[in-house]
Amino acid sequence: MIGTAIPLHVLQAEVDADAEVREIGRLRPLAHDEDxxxxxxxxxxxxxxxxxxxxxxxxxxxRGAA
Incomplete structure (x- = not known):
């Protein structure tokens, strides 16, 4: 029910942000140039x-990244 009051693009941004926090936490930025x-x-x-x-x-x- 809460999701129906929030615009779809905002819900998508939340999903994207959560996924990026997990992805960023997986990487070791000082290990390799590609990372x-x-x-x-x-x-x-x-x-x-x-x-x-x-x-x-x-x-x-x-929140939760670097």
Whole structure:
């Protein structure tokens, strides 16, 4: 019922942000250049998702990465 009151793009941003937090936690940014690039790209995707979430309501921001 709560999901029906929240726009679909905000729900998608929450799912995306949660997935990015898990992905970022899996990577070791100091291990390899490729991991570092993936880590930074994940942070960018998390920031984009959080921007959407914060625009809807600041309490929706997903934390837990770096």
């Amino acid at each position: 570092r690039q993936d880590f930074e790209a994940g942070l960018g995707r998390l920031a984009r998702a959080n921007k959407t979430l914060a625009a809807h309501h600041p309490a929706f921001v997903v």
